[in-house]
Amino acid sequence: MFKFILIRLLQLxxxxxxxxxxxxxxxxxxxxxxxxxERKIPEHILEQLNEHYGLNDPLHVQYFNxxxxxxxxxxxxxxxxxxxxxxGLGTDLGPSTRYEGRTVNELIAESFPVSFxxxxxxxxxxLVIGIPAGTIAALNKNSAMDYGPMSMAMFGICLPSFVxxxxxxxxxxxxxxxxxxxxxxxxxxxxxxxxIPYRVLPVVTLSLYYAAGIARLTxxxxxxxxxxxxxxxxxxxxxxxTMVTIKHALRAGLMPVISYLGPVMAGVLSxxxxxxxxxxxxxxxxxxxxxxxxxxxxxxxxxxxxxxxxIIMLNLLVDVIMVxxxxxxxxxx
Amino acid sequence: MERxxxxxxxxxxNATEPKTLxxxxxxxxxxxxxxxxxxxxxxxxxxTDNTAIEPGMAESFETNEAGNVYTFHIRDAKWSNGDPxxxxxxxxxxxxxxxxxxxxxxxxxxxxxxxxxxxxxxxxEPIPGEEPMAWEEVGIKALDxxxxxxxxxxxxPYFPQMLKHYSWFPVxxxxxxxxxxxxxRNGQWMRVGNHVTNGPFRLKEWKTNQILEVEKNPDYWxxxxxxxxxxxxxxxxxxxxxxxxxxxEQLHLTYMVPLHKLDLYKxxxxxxxxxxxxxxxxxxxxxxxQGGPLSDKRVRRALALSIxxxxxxxxxxxxxxxxxxxxxxxxxxxxxxxxxxxxDPQEAQxxxxxxxxxxxxxxxxxxxxxxxxxxxxxxxxxIQQMWKQTLGLNVQIINQxxxxxxxxxxxxxxxxxxxxxxxxxxxxxxFLEMFTTGNGNNDTGWSNARYDEIIRTAPLAGDDIKRxxxxxxxxxxxMDELPILPxxxxxxxxxxxxxxxxxxxxxxxxxxMKYIWLEQSGE
Numbered sequence: 001m002f003k004f005i006l007i008r009l010l011q012l013x014x015x016x017x018x019x020x021x022x023x024x025x026x027x028x029x030x031x032x033x034x035x036x037x038e039r040k041i042p043e044h045i046l047e048q049l050n051e052h053y054g055l056n057d058p059l060h061v062q063y064f065n066x067x068x069x070x071x072x073x074x075x076x077x078x079x080x081x082x083x084x085x086x087x088g089l090g091t092d093l094g095p096s097t098r099y100e101g102r103t104v105n106e107l108i109a110e111s112f113p114v115s116f117x118x119x120x121x122x123x124x125x126x127l128v129i130g131i132p133a134g135t136i137a138a139l140n141k142n143s144a145m146d147y148g149p150m151s152m153a154m155f156g157i158c159l160p161s162f163v164x165x166x167x168x169x170x171x172x173x174x175x176x177x178x179x180x181x182x183x184x185x186x187x188x189x190x191x192x193x194x195x196i197p198y199r200v201l202p203v204v205t206l207s208l209y210y211a212a213g214i215a216r217l218t219x220x221x222x223x224x225x226x227x228x229x230x231x232x233x234x235x236x237x238x239x240x241x242t243m244v245t246i247k248h249a250l251r252a253g254l255m256p257v258i259s260y261l262g263p264v265m266a267g268v269l270s271x272x273x274x275x276x277x278x279x280x281x282x283x284x285x286x287x288x289x290x291x292x293x294x295x296x297x298x299x300x301x302x303x304x305x306x307x308x309x310x311i312i313m314l315n316l317l318v319d320v321i322m323v324x325x326x327x328x329x330x331x332x333x
Numbered sequence: 334m335e336r337x338x339x340x341x342x343x344x345x346x347n348a349t350e351p352k353t354l355x356x357x358x359x360x361x362x363x364x365x366x367x368x369x370x371x372x373x374x375x376x377x378x379x380x381t382d383n384t385a386i387e388p389g390m391a392e393s394f395e396t397n398e399a400g401n402v403y404t405f406h407i408r409d410a411k412w413s414n415g416d417p418x419x420x421x422x423x424x425x426x427x428x429x430x431x432x433x434x435x436x437x438x439x440x441x442x443x444x445x446x447x448x449x450x451x452x453x454x455x456x457x458e459p460i461p462g463e464e465p466m467a468w469e470e471v472g473i474k475a476l477d478x479x480x481x482x483x484x485x486x487x488x489x490p491y492f493p494q495m496l497k498h499y500s501w502f503p504v505x506x507x508x509x510x511x512x513x514x515x516x517x518r519n520g521q522w523m524r525v526g527n528h529v530t531n532g533p534f535r536l537k538e539w540k541t542n543q544i545l546e547v548e549k550n551p552d553y554w555x556x557x558x559x560x561x562x563x564x565x566x567x568x569x570x571x572x573x574x575x576x577x578x579x580x581x582e583q584l585h586l587t588y589m590v591p592l593h594k595l596d597l598y599k600x601x602x603x604x605x606x607x608x609x610x611x612x613x614x615x616x617x618x619x620x621x622x623q624g625g626p627l628s629d630k631r632v633r634r635a636l637a638l639s640i641x642x643x644x645x646x647x648x649x650x651x652x653x654x655x656x657x658x659x660x661x662x663x664x665x666x667x668x669x670x671x672x673x674x675x676x677d678p679q680e681a682q683x684x685x686x687x688x689x690x691x692x693x694x695x696x697x698x699x700x701x702x703x704x705x706x707x708x709x710x711x712x713x714x715x716i717q718q719m720w721k722q723t724l725g726l727n728v729q730i731i732n733q734x735x736x737x738x739x740x741x742x743x744x745x746x747x748x749x750x751x752x753x754x755x756x757x758x759x760x761x762x763x764f765l766e767m768f769t770t771g772n773g774n775n776d777t778g779w780s781n782a783r784y785d786e787i788i789r790t791a792p793l794a795g796d797d798i799k800r801x802x803x804x805x806x807x808x809x810x811x812m813d814e815l816p817i818l819p820x821x822x823x824x825x826x827x828x829x830x831x832x833x834x835x836x837x838x839x840x841x842x843x844x845x846m847k848y849i850w851l852e853q854s855g856e
Contacts, residue, residue: 032736037360038753040743040773041438044457048436052518099541100353101520110541169577181581182574187544187565277571280578282542286570295736 001320004331008316016308020070023304024063027297034097034295053097055297069094070305083109093305094298098291104302107287112306114184115271115283121203123261123268126210131257133211134218135245138226138253149215156212165205165278172201182280202279206272210264214257222253251325258325262318266311270303334582338832338851341562346575348588350542350568354523356502357430357437362842363568363588368499370547370564370846372532375405375423375481376496378845381837383759384666386493387845390418390503390531391481400488400795401447405481410554412505413528413535420475425506425515427473433457434516439500442757445492445792447472447484487793490800494758497843505529533559533847542568553847560850576828585830585851592708595652595826605828608653609838612662613755613823614764615654617701617716620745621816622778626696627748631688633815636749637674638681639723640716642821649715650708652826657819659812661761661804664840668761668801673812674819678723685724693725699748701730704738709751712820742776752776755823759840761804762792768811779816 035041035049050056054065073090080088085105093104133149140146173181179197186194225231226249234244271285284303291299323329337344347363356368369378377389391405410418427446430437431453444450448471455465472484485492495501504522508529509515512522521527528536533555534547548563550556567584569575572591578584590598590606598606619627619636626632642656655663663670682692690696701717703709713730720726728749733741742750754774756763766772769788770780787807794800811817825842832852836844 030736031740036736036739036743038739039360039438042441042773044433044454045436045438045440048433048457052434052436098352099350100355100358100518101523102541107541166573166577169574174577174581177581181577181583183578183583184543187546278574280543280567280569280571280574282540286542293735 019308027300093302098294098296111284119269122206125207129211130214134215137219138222153212153215156208184281217256221256225253262315266314270307343564346569346587347566356499370534371530372502374502380848383840401485403483411552419478420481424475426503432516442500491760559847585833587828590826609825611823611825612840617818618750631684635681635684637818638677641676653824654821662822698727701749702747703751704735705732777816784810
């Protein structure tokens with residue numbers, strides 16, 4: 001297994017190189033620059049700004065300088081867990097060109113934990129809703145207990161969060177006044193529990209789409225498994241439906257869900273621009289989009305890189321879990 | 334909201350995360366809101382009057398007879414770290430602005446000072462073998478701790494107005510030196526804990542994309558008269574989210590109003606909606622360099638005369654905007670608002686025929702360029718329709734993402750392009766100056782020797798009557814040649830909670846925050 005993980009980690013290097021190169025090329029070929037604005041900057045000032053951010057060098061020099069700065073130079077897990085890439089890996093993602101005096105490392109370290117909390121609770125909730133719903137639907141195929149949850153799931157998939165979010169904020173925030181309409185934490189609050197109400201609506205809104213997907217995948221996976229011989233054997237032994245489902249069927253039936261979770265988790269954990277805009281959440285998703293609009297070169301590269309690493313690591317994790325769950329698969333790179 | 338009112342804390346929507354808090358680096362409106370709460374310049378803002386001189390860091394000032402030498406008397410004031418504010422601090426601050434490596438985007442604001450431009454140029458592009466100019470030669474001098482002398486290139490009666498712009502605000506030299514020095518852009522000095530200020534409020538908390546909070550500064554010279562205890566600025570990018578927060582009583586003041594909600598507020602809660610006049614003009618640029626029909630000023634005039642601005646503002650925009658019949662927005666004391674352009678379809682058709690395109694015959698299709706946004710699109714469609722109906726012209730509209738659009742505009746890769754301009758200070762000069770030959774903000778390719786001459790000499794005219802007459806002539810040239818087609822004068826639409834008091838319309842949205850207060854319910 002360790003060999004498997006090691007090889008996969010080594011594969012990360014060429015993949016990341018390709019991603020950095022492509023992103024670098026794309027962001028630098030977009031018209032406009034970080035300092036173009038409606039009120040034009042005087043020529044010599046622009047010159048100074050470009051100088052300050054190293055944008056006067058030839059492109060290939062800038063590219064290699066960037067690679068040098070981001071290349072990992074050390075490993076300090078403790079610092080990494082605090083999202084400190086500088087101390088943890090020696091990676092310097094450079095200064096943001098938009099946010100004066102703030103580094104991309106800082107911006108990511110500040111916003112990723114927020115997106116992480118939002119995302120992990122949303123995924124958790126999606127699993128809690130989706131798996132039982134899909135299982136019940138599969139067990140009661142073609143009955144009301146199937147159509148009910150599945151039409152709800154269809155609804156969840158079709159309703160985008162930019163519709164659902166404002167509706168929730170309107171109903172549960174403004175009209176019923178159960179939760180704050182937006183925000184991430186209680187300003188001037190004294191205790192962390194005061195923050196909980198702020199997180200309910202964004203977590204629920206974000207989770208519903210994924211809950212729907214998970215429910216449908218669970219149903220599909222379960223249906224396939226429930227027809228298999230070993231399930232019939234288990235039943236023949238006299239096991240109850242509940243036991244069969246939980247002990248035998250789910251293990252195999254959840255395979256599609258697990259492989260779905262890898263990329264989804266990376267996407268959700270690294271922030272959702274729409275949810276963050278609607279609910280005014282200081283997460284990574286906003287940086288992701290705004291950086292591109294602002295031509296904040298370093299922040300674009302930093303967030304893309306971060307997202308790429310995250311998605312690769314989570315895919316690896318998913319592969320490991322799949323093998324552990326399914327004895328038929330082997331660690332084989 | 335009740336708690337905030339009790340605590341005297343203003344909750345304000347502020348659009349986007351501020352790029353910086355450094356007055357010598359900042360450029361945007363959200364930054365302006367925060368910086369003007371934190372810092373104070375020589376001259377402060379009057380609560381109602383746009384051009385009145387409200388004493389700030391300067392208790393008083395006098396000018397010499399020629400009107401080009403100002404002596405400011407610095408009051409007994411302190412920085413929030415206890416340091417006294419001295420004339421030397423201003424001297425240092427202005428030297429900082431004029432330091433090329435700092436790359437202050439508003440550096441040209443200081444070029445009114447004698448030798449300032451030369452100083453800057455000699456340091457940014459040093460001539461080999463020549464010493465760059467010494468600071469002592471620049472017209473800025475701290476005579477002693479209390480007296481600051483500024484010598485201008487010529488008498489400029491509007492100079493005190495310029496001082497209200499944050500590029501003229503002071504920074505604390507000790508703090509700047511401690512965090513990187515005069516030319517450093519590392520931004521360390523403005524972090525919570527490092528930030529030192531001289532204004533009514535000081536920095537308390539700053540979390541990216543979440544909140545920036547300021548609290549009353551006990552070291553401010555007029556702290557007794559500061560009524561609020563603090564302000565929380567929220568960088569809310571979505572107008573709808575902001576409006577929901579306002580409805581939930583989480584904000585006293587919004588930055589904007591969703592366009593589709595304007596009618597609703599007008600009908601049901603007009604007391605919550607403000608549509609303040611704003612010193613800005615929404616106009617179309619015309620690229621005059623292509624040699625085609627758009628290079629003919631009769632054609633441009635025909636285009637201008639066939640825009641029904643009244644119908645556009647009343648039926649399409651409905652946000653209180655007023656039709657622009659000239660370029661310089663109204664409201665500048667002593668400067669007339671002439672009606673250079675009206676809606677005159679007959680005259681427009683006549684001019685177009687005279688230019689050789691009767692009824693639009695043979696006129697090539699051209700494009701209106703705008704940056705992607707709903708209101709720009711609506712306006713472009715309306716004008717496209719008007720030009721089709723009145724002149725028989727086939728116009729296409731194309732939209733581009735913001736930075737792509739800026740690039741196209743600045744490279745003159747457009748036919749007609751949407752634009753807007755907000756004044757830097759309350760004076761016609763901040764509008765007319767941009768259309769001189771080769772000005773970075775001209776972007777039309779238009780050039781007129783007489784116009785350039787007036788703009789160059791007007792600041793030296795000495796008194797405002799003469800100067801305004803000259804600028805009026807320049808504006809008449811601009812409105813005769815029409816490299817730009819004025820469309821409407823901006824308003825500033827926002828929502829305001831009734832408990833917020835003394836919040837008066839200001840042409841440049843600059844407010845002296847010490848005069849603002851919150852009324853507690855039941856009082």
